[in-house]
Amino acid sequence: MEIYDYIDSHSSKASEALDWVVRQTHLRTNHARMLSGRVQGEFLKILVQISGASRVLELGTFTGYSAICLASGLPEGGHLDTLELNDELEDVILEGFERAGVSEKITLHLGDCKQTLERMRKEGTPEYDIVYMDANKREYSEYYELVFDLVRHGGLILADNVLWDGKVCQEPLPQDKQTVSIARFNDMVASDTRVESLILPLRDGLTLIRKL
């Protein structure tokens, strides 16, 4: 048994709603590998619970798997704003939220998250406890600057896929824009004195960044 399968089989089982999201993702998209999956989903839920977060922001909803996990960890009255570019996913996202019983806790914002974040900044949205970045890997550095002021001191920014299949440890080809961008983002976070950070080798790498 592969070590990841062992971890998977010895962690909490996914809900029926999450299994439904996985099936629909395979049926309706060609990108099921983008799902964060059960182990990371459970990690996100527990992180929200133990941190006591009540306001969470997600960049990159896809079919709603991680959004359901984040929202499931929220207390009564807590809220998740989740941002997604692809409006063709709206139906599956909203049905998944209904099935998971978390619709009341989530607002889905369709459109380019950079524009949504600019609007939130202008409107003076209340600060978030946790931001989970999982949209376009080429834009992580921009997202980081855009969300930084939206996170409270002591709050967390999480960034997914920061190891990019281990390619960040190799000399990237200049045309490999995703690896170049993620490596630049990782360097930027590591040298940012406004935060303390740790890359967890969970799945494809998840950075935990705590704003001081």
Ligand SMILES: C[S@@+](CC[C@H](N)C(=O)[O-])C[C@H]1O[C@@H](n2cnc3c(N)ncnc32)[C@H](O)[C@@H]1O
């Ligand atoms: C890796 S998937 C997210 C997976 C999801 N968090 C999960 O765990 O199930 C990335 C998503 O980001 C979306 N995306 C890419 N660029 C974006 C942008 N500029 N604004 C909002 N969403 C974007 C894509 O359409 C895609 O659905």
